[in-house]
Amino acid sequence: MEIALARTEEQSNLVGEGITADRGRWSFDGISRVFDDHVRRSVPLYNEGHDLTCRLSDYFVASNSLVYDLGTATGSLARKLADWHQGKAGTQVIGIDPVQSMVEQAEKVHGFREDLRFICSDALTYEFEKANLFTSYYTVQFVHPNVRQQLIDRIYERLHWGGAFILFEKVRAPDARFQDYMSQVYTDFKLANGYDEKEVVGKTRSLKGVLEPFSTNGNIEMLQRAGFKDIMTVQKWVCFEGFLAIK
Numbered sequence: 001m002e003i004a005l006a007r008t009e010e011q012s013n014l015v016g017e018g019i020t021a022d023r024g025r026w027s028f029d030g031i032s033r034v035f036d037d038h039v040r041r042s043v044p045l046y047n048e049g050h051d052l053t054c055r056l057s058d059y060f061v062a063s064n065s066l067v068y069d070l071g072t073a074t075g076s077l078a079r080k081l082a083d084w085h086q087g088k089a090g091t092q093v094i095g096i097d098p099v100q101s102m103v104e105q106a107e108k109v110h111g112f113r114e115d116l117r118f119i120c121s122d123a124l125t126y127e128f129e130k131a132n133l134f135t136s137y138y139t140v141q142f143v144h145p146n147v148r149q150q151l152i153d154r155i156y157e158r159l160h161w162g163g164a165f166i167l168f169e170k171v172r173a174p175d176a177r178f179q180d181y182m183s184q185v186y187t188d189f190k191l192a193n194g195y196d197e198k199e200v201v202g203k204t205r206s207l208k209g210v211l212e213p214f215s216t217n218g219n220i221e222m223l224q225r226a227g228f229k230d231i232m233t234v235q236k237w238v239c240f241e242g243f244l245a246i247k
Protein backbone atom coordinates (compact mmCIF):
# COMPACT_ATOMS: atom_id res chain seq x y z
CA MET A 1 0.00 0.00 0.00
CA GLU A 2 1.43 3.39 -0.98
CA ILE A 3 0.96 6.20 1.48
CA ALA A 4 1.26 9.73 0.11
CA LEU A 5 3.26 11.95 2.42
CA ALA A 6 3.44 15.67 2.70
CA ARG A 7 6.96 16.15 4.04
CA THR A 8 7.72 18.97 6.44
CA GLU A 9 11.23 20.39 6.50
CA GLU A 10 11.89 18.43 9.70
CA GLN A 11 10.74 15.24 8.02
CA SER A 12 13.04 15.79 5.07
CA ASN A 13 15.95 16.18 7.44
CA LEU A 14 14.91 12.98 9.14
CA VAL A 15 14.64 10.66 6.20
CA GLY A 16 16.16 12.47 3.24
CA GLU A 17 19.53 13.78 2.11
CA GLY A 18 20.75 14.72 5.59
CA ILE A 19 20.97 11.23 6.94
CA THR A 20 21.96 9.67 3.62
CA ALA A 21 25.17 11.65 3.80
CA ASP A 22 25.77 11.12 7.50
CA ARG A 23 26.88 7.60 8.31
CA GLY A 24 26.39 6.87 12.01
CA ARG A 25 25.09 10.40 12.67
CA TRP A 26 21.52 9.58 13.73
CA SER A 27 20.22 11.97 16.39
CA PHE A 28 16.89 12.31 18.19
CA ASP A 29 17.46 16.04 18.54
CA GLY A 30 15.45 18.21 16.14
CA ILE A 31 12.89 15.56 15.14
CA SER A 32 10.43 15.79 18.03
CA ARG A 33 7.55 17.25 15.97
CA VAL A 34 7.64 14.49 13.35
CA PHE A 35 8.72 11.69 15.68
CA ASP A 36 5.26 10.22 16.29
CA ASP A 37 4.51 9.79 12.61
CA HIS A 38 8.01 8.48 11.90
CA VAL A 39 8.07 5.90 14.68
CA ARG A 40 4.65 4.49 13.79
CA ARG A 41 5.75 3.93 10.20
CA SER A 42 9.10 2.45 11.26
CA VAL A 43 8.23 0.12 14.15
CA PRO A 44 5.88 -2.81 13.44
CA LEU A 45 3.11 -3.28 16.01
CA TYR A 46 4.03 0.07 17.61
CA ASN A 47 0.56 0.80 19.05
CA GLU A 48 -0.08 -2.85 19.89
CA GLY A 49 3.10 -2.97 21.97
CA HIS A 50 1.99 0.10 23.93
CA ASP A 51 -1.42 -1.48 24.55
CA LEU A 52 0.17 -4.75 25.66
CA THR A 53 2.49 -2.86 28.03
CA CYS A 54 -0.55 -1.23 29.66
CA ARG A 55 -2.33 -4.56 30.02
CA LEU A 56 0.74 -6.25 31.54
CA SER A 57 1.31 -3.30 33.87
CA ASP A 58 -1.88 -4.23 35.76
CA TYR A 59 0.09 -7.00 37.50
CA PHE A 60 2.65 -4.57 38.90
CA VAL A 61 0.99 -1.17 39.33
CA ALA A 62 -1.36 -0.52 42.25
CA SER A 63 -2.01 2.67 44.25
CA ASN A 64 1.14 4.57 45.32
CA SER A 65 3.16 2.89 42.59
CA LEU A 66 6.03 4.42 40.68
CA VAL A 67 6.60 3.74 36.98
CA TYR A 68 9.58 4.90 34.90
CA ASP A 69 9.38 5.01 31.11
CA LEU A 70 12.96 5.15 29.82
CA GLY A 71 13.55 6.92 26.51
CA THR A 72 10.07 8.33 26.65
CA ALA A 73 10.60 10.52 23.53
CA THR A 74 7.34 12.44 23.03
CA GLY A 75 5.79 10.63 25.99
CA SER A 76 3.18 8.52 24.19
CA LEU A 77 3.67 5.38 26.28
CA ALA A 78 4.05 7.28 29.55
CA ARG A 79 0.77 9.07 28.81
CA LYS A 80 -1.00 5.79 27.99
CA LEU A 81 0.25 4.24 31.23
CA ALA A 82 -0.84 7.26 33.27
CA ASP A 83 -4.31 7.19 31.67
CA TRP A 84 -4.55 3.41 32.15
CA HIS A 85 -3.90 3.70 35.90
CA GLN A 86 -5.81 6.93 36.50
CA GLY A 87 -7.70 6.66 39.74
CA LYS A 88 -4.98 4.68 41.54
CA ALA A 89 -4.18 7.20 44.26
CA GLY A 90 -0.57 8.30 44.50
CA THR A 91 0.58 6.45 41.41
CA GLN A 92 2.97 8.33 39.17
CA VAL A 93 4.51 7.72 35.75
CA ILE A 94 7.82 9.45 35.02
CA GLY A 95 9.11 9.66 31.46
CA ILE A 96 12.89 10.05 31.13
CA ASP A 97 14.72 11.20 28.03
CA PRO A 98 18.09 12.94 27.56
CA VAL A 99 16.92 14.98 24.57
CA GLN A 100 15.56 18.36 25.69
CA SER A 101 13.43 18.92 22.57
CA MET A 102 11.71 15.53 23.10
CA VAL A 103 10.91 16.35 26.73
CA GLU A 104 9.58 19.80 25.73
CA GLN A 105 7.36 18.20 23.08
CA ALA A 106 6.10 15.63 25.62
CA GLU A 107 5.24 18.40 28.09
CA LYS A 108 3.55 20.44 25.36
CA VAL A 109 1.42 17.53 24.12
CA HIS A 110 0.49 15.98 27.47
CA GLY A 111 0.42 19.07 29.69
CA PHE A 112 0.84 19.20 33.45
CA ARG A 113 -0.61 16.32 35.48
CA GLU A 114 0.11 15.16 39.02
CA ASP A 115 0.39 11.57 37.83
CA LEU A 116 2.62 12.18 34.79
CA ARG A 117 5.99 13.95 34.73
CA PHE A 118 8.76 14.24 32.19
CA ILE A 119 12.41 14.63 33.15
CA CYS A 120 15.30 15.44 30.84
CA SER A 121 18.01 13.03 31.93
CA ASP A 122 20.13 10.09 30.86
CA ALA A 123 18.87 6.76 32.24
CA LEU A 124 22.49 5.77 32.80
CA THR A 125 23.01 8.45 35.44
CA TYR A 126 19.53 9.35 36.73
CA GLU A 127 19.01 8.60 40.44
CA PHE A 128 15.90 6.38 40.31
CA GLU A 129 13.74 5.90 43.35
CA LYS A 130 12.56 2.38 44.10
CA ALA A 131 9.92 1.61 41.47
CA ASN A 132 7.27 -0.96 40.65
CA LEU A 133 7.69 -0.95 36.89
CA PHE A 134 10.28 0.16 34.35
CA THR A 135 9.43 0.29 30.67
CA SER A 136 11.86 0.71 27.81
CA TYR A 137 10.22 0.82 24.42
CA TYR A 138 12.98 0.62 21.78
CA THR A 139 15.43 2.63 23.91
CA VAL A 140 18.06 0.25 25.35
CA GLN A 141 19.16 -0.54 21.78
CA PHE A 142 20.52 3.04 21.63
CA VAL A 143 22.60 2.65 24.80
CA HIS A 144 26.17 1.74 23.88
CA PRO A 145 26.88 -1.98 24.42
CA ASN A 146 29.82 -1.23 26.70
CA VAL A 147 27.51 0.37 29.29
CA ARG A 148 24.23 -1.41 28.47
CA GLN A 149 24.65 -4.03 31.18
CA GLN A 150 25.19 -1.27 33.75
CA LEU A 151 21.80 0.20 32.87
CA ILE A 152 20.01 -3.14 33.19
CA ASP A 153 21.81 -3.78 36.52
CA ARG A 154 20.55 -0.39 37.81
CA ILE A 155 16.99 -1.15 36.71
CA TYR A 156 17.06 -4.48 38.51
CA GLU A 157 18.50 -2.92 41.65
CA ARG A 158 15.93 -0.08 41.66
CA LEU A 159 12.90 -2.38 41.26
CA HIS A 160 10.87 -3.46 44.27
CA TRP A 161 10.76 -7.22 44.76
CA GLY A 162 7.91 -8.46 42.52
CA GLY A 163 8.27 -5.47 40.20
CA ALA A 164 8.85 -5.76 36.47
CA PHE A 165 10.85 -4.48 33.54
CA ILE A 166 9.04 -4.44 30.19
CA LEU A 167 11.68 -4.22 27.47
CA PHE A 168 11.01 -3.87 23.75
CA GLU A 169 14.00 -4.07 21.43
CA LYS A 170 14.93 -4.51 17.82
CA VAL A 171 16.70 -7.89 17.83
CA ARG A 172 19.25 -9.68 15.68
CA ALA A 173 18.58 -13.19 14.37
CA PRO A 174 20.38 -16.30 15.63
CA ASP A 175 22.22 -16.90 12.34
CA ALA A 176 23.11 -15.25 9.03
CA ARG A 177 20.32 -16.83 6.99
CA PHE A 178 17.61 -15.73 9.39
CA GLN A 179 19.19 -12.28 9.71
CA ASP A 180 19.06 -11.93 5.93
CA TYR A 181 15.39 -12.97 5.82
CA MET A 182 14.49 -10.62 8.68
CA SER A 183 16.28 -7.64 7.12
CA GLN A 184 14.53 -8.16 3.80
CA VAL A 185 11.08 -8.52 5.36
CA TYR A 186 11.65 -5.40 7.46
CA THR A 187 12.76 -3.47 4.38
CA ASP A 188 9.49 -4.52 2.71
CA PHE A 189 7.61 -3.20 5.76
CA LYS A 190 9.26 0.24 5.50
CA LEU A 191 8.70 0.49 1.77
CA ALA A 192 5.03 -0.44 2.25
CA ASN A 193 4.76 2.34 4.84
CA GLY A 194 5.71 5.07 2.40
CA TYR A 195 9.50 5.30 2.63
CA ASP A 196 11.41 5.11 -0.64
CA GLU A 197 14.58 3.10 -1.24
CA LYS A 198 16.86 6.10 -0.74
CA GLU A 199 15.26 6.90 2.59
CA VAL A 200 15.51 3.30 3.79
CA VAL A 201 19.20 3.05 2.89
CA GLY A 202 19.87 6.54 4.28
CA LYS A 203 18.32 5.76 7.64
CA THR A 204 20.13 2.41 7.88
CA ARG A 205 23.45 4.17 7.24
CA SER A 206 22.72 6.94 9.75
CA LEU A 207 22.03 4.31 12.43
CA LYS A 208 25.38 2.53 11.93
CA GLY A 209 26.92 2.04 15.35
CA VAL A 210 24.11 4.09 16.95
CA LEU A 211 21.35 1.47 17.04
CA GLU A 212 23.06 -1.76 18.09
CA PRO A 213 20.56 -4.61 18.58
CA PHE A 214 21.37 -7.72 20.57
CA SER A 215 19.85 -11.08 19.66
CA THR A 216 16.93 -12.53 21.61
CA ASN A 217 19.40 -14.65 23.59
CA GLY A 218 21.74 -11.70 24.06
CA ASN A 219 18.92 -9.72 25.65
CA ILE A 220 17.79 -12.62 27.83
CA GLU A 221 21.36 -13.25 29.04
CA MET A 222 21.79 -9.54 29.81
CA LEU A 223 18.58 -9.59 31.88
CA GLN A 224 19.73 -12.77 33.64
CA ARG A 225 23.15 -11.30 34.46
CA ALA A 226 21.36 -8.39 36.14
CA GLY A 227 19.47 -10.85 38.33
CA PHE A 228 16.16 -11.42 36.51
CA LYS A 229 15.13 -15.08 36.52
CA ASP A 230 11.53 -14.92 35.29
CA ILE A 231 11.70 -13.72 31.69
CA MET A 232 9.28 -14.26 28.83
CA THR A 233 8.78 -12.96 25.29
CA VAL A 234 5.42 -11.20 25.18
CA GLN A 235 5.39 -9.89 21.59
CA LYS A 236 7.41 -10.57 18.49
CA TRP A 237 7.30 -9.32 14.90
CA VAL A 238 10.28 -10.73 12.96
CA CYS A 239 13.08 -8.56 14.39
CA PHE A 240 11.09 -6.58 16.97
CA GLU A 241 10.58 -8.23 20.35
CA GLY A 242 9.04 -7.42 23.70
CA PHE A 243 10.20 -9.10 26.93
CA LEU A 244 8.62 -9.17 30.35
CA ALA A 245 11.19 -9.64 33.14
CA ILE A 246 10.01 -9.94 36.74
CA LYS A 247 12.19 -9.40 39.83
Ligand SMILES: C[S@@+](CC[C@H](N)C(=O)[O-])C[C@H]1O[C@@H](n2cnc3c(N)ncnc32)[C@H](O)[C@@H]1O
Binds near residue numbers: 039102121
Ligand atom coordinates in the same frame (compact mmCIF):
# COMPACT_ATOMS: atom_id res chain seq x y z
C1 LIG B 1 12.97 4.95 19.55
S1 LIG B 1 12.90 6.22 20.72
C2 LIG B 1 11.79 5.64 21.93
C3 LIG B 1 10.34 5.62 21.54
C4 LIG B 1 9.38 5.76 22.69
N1 LIG B 1 9.74 4.94 23.82
C5 LIG B 1 7.97 5.46 22.27
O1 LIG B 1 7.30 4.60 22.88
O2 LIG B 1 7.52 6.13 21.32
C6 LIG B 1 14.37 6.12 21.63
C7 LIG B 1 14.49 7.20 22.69
O3 LIG B 1 15.50 6.83 23.60
C8 LIG B 1 16.13 8.00 24.05
N2 LIG B 1 17.42 7.63 24.65
C9 LIG B 1 18.58 7.32 24.04
N3 LIG B 1 19.54 7.07 24.94
C10 LIG B 1 18.97 7.20 26.16
C11 LIG B 1 19.45 7.10 27.51
N4 LIG B 1 20.73 6.80 27.77
N5 LIG B 1 18.57 7.32 28.53
C12 LIG B 1 17.27 7.60 28.28
N6 LIG B 1 16.77 7.72 27.02
C13 LIG B 1 17.61 7.53 25.99
C14 LIG B 1 16.25 8.85 22.78
O4 LIG B 1 16.46 10.21 23.08
C15 LIG B 1 14.89 8.59 22.14
O5 LIG B 1 13.94 9.56 22.49
